[in-house]
Amino acid sequence: MPVNGTQNHANALDARGIGKRFGGFWAVQDINLTVRPGERRAILGPNGAGKTSLFNVLTGDLTASAGTVRLFGQDVTREPIHKRIRRGLRRSYQHAHLFEGLTVRETLFLAVAGVQGSWAQVWPLKGSDKRLAEADRLAEVAGLTSFSERAVSELSHGQRRQLEIGIALAENPRVLLLDEPAAGLSPAERPKLSALLMALPQEVTVVLIEHDMEIALQTSESVSVLYNGRMLAEGTPDAIMQNEDVHQVYLGGGYAQ
Amino acid sequence: MKNAPLLAVLLALPLFLNDFWLTQVATRALILGITALSLSFLATYLGVVSFAQAMMAGIAGYTIAYFGPNTVAIGWELPFWLSIPLALVLATLAGALTGLVARRSRGIYAIMITLAIGVAFFYLTRQNYSLFNGWTGFSGVRAPQVFGLNLRAPVPLYLMTLAVAVAALVLVAGFVRSPLGLTIQALRDAPGRVRALGIPALGPIVAAFAFSGFIAGAGGILNVWYNERISSFSVGLGPIIDILIICVIGGLRHPAGAFIGAIAFVLLETFAVDLIDRDRFNTLIGLVLLAIVMLAPNGLQGMAAALVARLRPRAATPKTSI
Numbered sequence: 001m002p003v004n005g006t007q008n009h010a011n012a013l014d015a016r017g018i019g020k021r022f023g024g025f026w027a028v029q030d031i032n033l034t035v036r037p038g039e040r041r042a043i044l045g046p047n048g049a050g051k052t053s054l055f056n057v058l059t060g061d062l063t064a065s066a067g068t069v070r071l072f073g074q075d076v077t078r079e080p081i082h083k084r085i086r087r088g089l090r091r092s093y094q095h096a097h098l099f100e101g102l103t104v105r106e107t108l109f110l111a112v113a114g115v116q117g118s119w120a121q122v123w124p125l126k127g128s129d130k131r132l133a134e135a136d137r138l139a140e141v142a143g144l145t146s147f148s149e150r151a152v153s154e155l156s157h158g159q160r161r162q163l164e165i166g167i168a169l170a171e172n173p174r175v176l177l178l179d180e181p182a183a184g185l186s187p188a189e190r191p192k193l194s195a196l197l198m199a200l201p202q203e204v205t206v207v208l209i210e211h212d213m214e215i216a217l218q219t220s221e222s223v224s225v226l227y228n229g230r231m232l233a234e235g236t237p238d239a240i241m242q243n244e245d246v247h248q249v250y251l252g253g254g255y256a257q
Numbered sequence: 258m259k260n261a262p263l264l265a266v267l268l269a270l271p272l273f274l275n276d277f278w279l280t281q282v283a284t285r286a287l288i289l290g291i292t293a294l295s296l297s298f299l300a301t302y303l304g305v306v307s308f309a310q311a312m313m314a315g316i317a318g319y320t321i322a323y324f325g326p327n328t329v330a331i332g333w334e335l336p337f338w339l340s341i342p343l344a345l346v347l348a349t350l351a352g353a354l355t356g357l358v359a360r361r362s363r364g365i366y367a368i369m370i371t372l373a374i375g376v377a378f379f380y381l382t383r384q385n386y387s388l389f390n391g392w393t394g395f396s397g398v399r400a401p402q403v404f405g406l407n408l409r410a411p412v413p414l415y416l417m418t419l420a421v422a423v424a425a426l427v428l429v430a431g432f433v434r435s436p437l438g439l440t441i442q443a444l445r446d447a448p449g450r451v452r453a454l455g456i457p458a459l460g461p462i463v464a465a466f467a468f469s470g471f472i473a474g475a476g477g478i479l480n481v482w483y484n485e486r487i488s489s490f491s492v493g494l495g496p497i498i499d500i501l502i503i504c505v506i507g508g509l510r511h512p513a514g515a516f517i518g519a520i521a522f523v524l525l526e527t528f529a530v531d532l533i534d535r536d537r538f539n540t541l542i543g544l545v546l547l548a549i550v551m552l553a554p555n556g557l558q559g560m561a562a563a564l565v566a567r568l569r570p571r572a573a574t575p576k577t578s579i
Contacts (some may be wrong), residue, residue: 010526056541060451061453080452080457081452081453081455082452082453082454082455082456082457085453085454085455086455091453093450093453095444096447097447097450098446098447098450099442099446099447099450100446100447101442101445101446102439102446106439107443109436109439110436110439110440110443110454110456113436113440113456114451114454114455115454115455117455118436119436119437119439119440119456119461120436120460120461120464121437122432122435122438122441122464123431123435123439124432124435125307125435125436127435131436137487167454167473170454171377175331191487193291220493230537250301
């Protein structure tokens with residue numbers, strides 16, 4: 001999807017020397033991450049490796065202590081999250097903080113209005129509003145059509161994860177950062193989520209944090225492994241499966257067999 | 258419209274009530290309810306308890322007094338069709354400013370910062386003579402004559418107050434269904450997540466406070482016409498706490514709770530003298546408040562809703578939805 005004013009040949013995401021420090025502790029340090037437009041990238045790593053901290057710096061939830069973040073060639077390191085959203089960046093959260101008092105439809109509506117910057121309307125919504133139609137489309141993509149009038153507080157854990165994805169898909173995302181979208185899902189719910197991810201338009205760049213190796217390797221063409229806040233290895237799923245270091249710290253002996 | 262029967266009863270009230278009941282109870286409760294609505298709107302939809310609502314109402318009341326007929330020879334008399342919009346604009350601005358100051362505050366911190374604003378305004382009115390006429394304030398502030406209709410007379414005053422109360426409720430109901438109203442509710446539930454949708458938090462918070470200032474201003478205008486006077490006592494700690502008590506008694510589940518609370522408050526206040534000594538009103542209202550907080554945290558409307566739910570187990574609870 002060409003967008004005016006950006007360099008189309010640039011990488012979708014280009015992070016250089018990223019560091020995030022909390023007091024004296026570096027959650028991530030000296031991370032380089034380059035993702036091509038349309039690429040599907042998985043980020044693996046044991047708990048505490050710095051995956052979510054890296055995401056927070058990439059999205060602007062947290063400001064980087066070191067390094068630069070570029071989105072399609074544009075330096076966004078100092079931009080707040082609501083501006084990066086306008087550039088086509090979206091994310092989902094591992095721990096879903098959703099709007100418990102709103103319905104699914106209202107939540108998805110706000111996701112659409114937020115990206116468009118059309119949230120400041122003070123008169124009531126009309127049923128024929130185009131943004132509501134888009135919200136209904138997102139509900140369908142996320143498999144929540146029959147729950148769209150439900151309050152978010154009444155949703156099951158799996159439905160909340162689906163809603164997270166629906167929010168992230170509002171208004172043609174260009175780069176999608178998904179933080180453990182399958183976390184806490186039952187084995188029966190996982191294939192549904194996998195299918196949802198596989199069905200994303202090919203031009204959308206997806207970076208996925210995932211503990212579930214099945215989902216990670218099935219949906220991604222390349223893998224980055226973090227360990228202790230640093231980049232341990234990068235490569236194709238096959239190469240990562242064969243990597244000795246990765247076996248030592250994350251997969252544990254014998255996983256590939 | 259499902260509230261039509263209730264509205265019909267309220268419209269017909271002047272036929273059944275004498276002037277005492279109409280003015281001292283019904284009109285007064287509606288005026289207090291409008292000001293309390295400005296707080297219950299903020300508390301219900303933004304999740305912030307503000308103690309600055311008496312200040313916003315007071316700004317509107319003082320504007321009407323300063324720019325209207327009064328007996329203290331201070332101010333500049335404007336026609337009512339100019340002074341009313343001016344009072345509403347200033348109250349709205351006062352709300353917006355409060356929101357700007359309190360934008361990062363939640364819970365106890367929002368209470369502290371808005372209480373500081375409210376009390377600071379109280380001392381300002383008490384010490385400033387050129388605008389607020391200090392301790393004594395303004396008296397002889399009379400509601401205008403409109404098309405030969407004297408709005409000071411009990412029935413026109415009641416009907417005007419009823420019209421404003423209904424308009425305020427309709428306005429709130431419409432506003433919370435608007436995209437901005439939904440954004441404000443989203444901020445209540447997960448502020449960080451709202452920013453992650455591409456929405457900066459400052460605008461909606463300031464808008465919510467400004468809107469509550471507008472509603473409080475409407476209550477403030479009616480209040481100064483009702484009392485025909487305004488002074489520092491109208492914006493002091495007493496009124497600040499009364500507004501909160503009304504909201505808690507009525508309940509914060511639905512904006513209409515403000516009016517239920519106001520009716521209960523005014524009935525208690527009016528008849529406390531028959532039940533116990535007049536000076537013991539604060540003790541009485543304190544005990545009522547304690548009972549509500551302990552036995553019915555959702556206020557009188559919550560109690561009523563629970564009762565209805567018990568009688569009709571499968572009755573759907575009303576909820577806001579687009």
